[in-house]
Amino acid sequence: MKLEKIWLSSPHMGGNEHYFVNEAFATNWIAPLGPHVDGFEHDLENYLGQEKHIAALSSGTAALHLGLLLLGVSKDDEVICQSMTFSASANPILYLGATPIFVDSEQETWTICPTALEEAIIDRIKLGKKPKAIIAVHLYGMPYQVDRLQSISEKYSIPILEDSAEALGSSYKGQKCGTFGSLSVLSFNGNKIITTSGGGALVANSRETKEKAVFLATQARNNTPHYEHSEIGYNYRLSNVCAGIGRGQMEVLDAHITLRRNMHAFYVHFFESFDFVTVLSEPTEDYFSNHWLTAISINETLSQGKNREGLRLALEVAGIESRPLWKPMHLQPVFAKYPYYGTTVCEDLFANGLCLPSGSNLTDNCRTRISAALNNYFN
Numbered sequence: 001m002k003l004e005k006i007w008l009s010s011p012h013m014g015g016n017e018h019y020f021v022n023e024a025f026a027t028n029w030i031a032p033l034g035p036h037v038d039g040f041e042h043d044l045e046n047y048l049g050q051e052k053h054i055a056a057l058s059s060g061t062a063a064l065h066l067g068l069l070l071l072g073v074s075k076d077d078e079v080i081c082q083s084m085t086f087s088a089s090a091n092p093i094l095y096l097g098a099t100p101i102f103v104d105s106e107q108e109t110w111t112i113c114p115t116a117l118e119e120a121i122i123d124r125i126k127l128g129k130k131p132k133a134i135i136a137v138h139l140y141g142m143p144y145q146v147d148r149l150q151s152i153s154e155k156y157s158i159p160i161l162e163d164s165a166e167a168l169g170s171s172y173k174g175q176k177c178g179t180f181g182s183l184s185v186l187s188f189n190g191n192k193i194i195t196t197s198g199g200g201a202l203v204a205n206s207r208e209t210k211e212k213a214v215f216l217a218t219q220a221r222n223n224t225p226h227y228e229h230s231e232i233g234y235n236y237r238l239s240n241v242c243a244g245i246g247r248g249q250m251e252v253l254d255a256h257i258t259l260r261r262n263m264h265a266f267y268v269h270f271f272e273s274f275d276f277v278t279v280l281s282e283p284t285e286d287y288f289s290n291h292w293l294t295a296i297s298i299n300e301t302l303s304q305g306k307n308r309e310g311l312r313l314a315l316e317v318a319g320i321e322s323r324p325l326w327k328p329m330h331l332q333p334v335f336a337k338y339p340y341y342g343t344t345v346c347e348d349l350f351a352n353g354l355c356l357p358s359g360s361n362l363t364d365n366c367r368t369r370i371s372a373a374l375n376n377y378f379n
């Protein structure tokens, strides 16, 4: 019998998603607007707290694009971006004809290094251009150093576009991720902590900003009986059918975070006696990660020949998916020509790091198979 594949992070329905989707069909709200879109936005606003105003969109990437537009980024501006992230964090900078400036990670959280960030800002100003925005990413659910980033943002008056695509349900000092930026971004792609099959959201501080985002996301139609346009618009709104899935997912979000955190605890326990393996974990009690993905780093000088690629291949043979950490953007062929500030922290993490199966739908049987495969490789 062929073993069922164990995935890194697969969709996990709670049960009521069907009910909401059926309701969309029953009421013929099969459109990129409707009661589920409003309801889902409301559910998210309640969940995040902090009196935010949320626009549900077709993807996290769309939210990043509109976020940069709303922060006033345009052609030839410079935008700072964490180098270790998914390409979707950086691509929208190029959509706008702006220039990405990449910054290294730090050891504690693997997210943007505050020291390298400040160095980058000072140098860009010295070279004649103050960066227009900072894209900071809570990586694999781990919050970035919120206090230090906030103070750098204030010191230089540069807004933060908070990429919280991987961190719905994470928090820093008790406040939810997705509420720290001048604007913040969520994603509901199929592999994220909750999914609408595809979708995203922009989190704004005011109703006016949200309305401006919705205006841009619905082809920038002026308020006239005919279609009148005085700005370039986009087709970025979330479908009411997809929003129905999201409403069902919101009912199980916290339960699924607990299950993801249990997967993290399982790996921490497994690797306790391995001095050459680091499991990305909260550095202090200020941090609470949803542990969207559990990620490890293998110290090759201590591991006697064991390494990330060896482990990845051993897991693959056992029908278990794993993936190297995000390859830093400044190492990507498409971004190689842009400036980079920092040392080799994110490059080393990429060379030695692996994401392990972390889904909230993994069973005891899956964990037994994962333990066996890990034991088999390491012993």
Ligand SMILES: *Cc1c(COP(=O)(O)O)cnc(C)c1O
Residues within 6 Å of the ligand: 058, 059, 060, 061, 062, 085, 086, 088, 089, 137, 163, 165, 166, 186, 187, 188, 189, 198, 199, 200
């Ligand atoms: C998934 C992801 C995005 C993009 O979200 P989509 O909804 O897939 O467009 C952006 N940034 C990060 C860090 C992500 O992981």
